[in-house]
Amino acid sequence: MSADVDQVLTHECPAVLCTEQVDPDMLLCPRHWYQVPKPLRRAVWIAWHRGAGAGTPAHRAAMTAAIAAVNRA
Numbered sequence: 001m002s003a004d005v006d007q008v009l010t011h012e013c014p015a016v017l018c019t020e021q022v023d024p025d026m027l028l029c030p031r032h033w034y035q036v037p038k039p040l041r042r043a044v045w046i047a048w049h050r051g052a053g054a055g056t057p058a059h060r061a062a063m064t065a066a067i068a069a070v071n072r073a
Contacts, residue, residue: 015070027063028070035073036066 010021013029020029027033027044036044044066047059 014067027066032070035070037069040066040069 009024011024012018013020013022013032015028015032018029018032020031022029028036033041040062044059044062047053047056047062049059053059
């Protein structure tokens with residue numbers, strides 16, 4: 001890859017049967033993110049804490065709960 005080409009990294013939305021590509025700084029695609037109950041979305045952001053909380057047990061637990069909430073819907 002040449003230096004003048006920006007590499008775009010994405011991941012697939014973890015919602016069941018969703019194949020939308022999501023920016024690496026987002027957990028779910030917008031459609032599924034807004035299906036997560038607002039208190040749980042807030043918990044994800046609080047645990048993220050401007051990136052400082054990434055990978056912490058609290059952040060992993062909040063992400064897991066958000067994904068589970070979408071997949072139950």
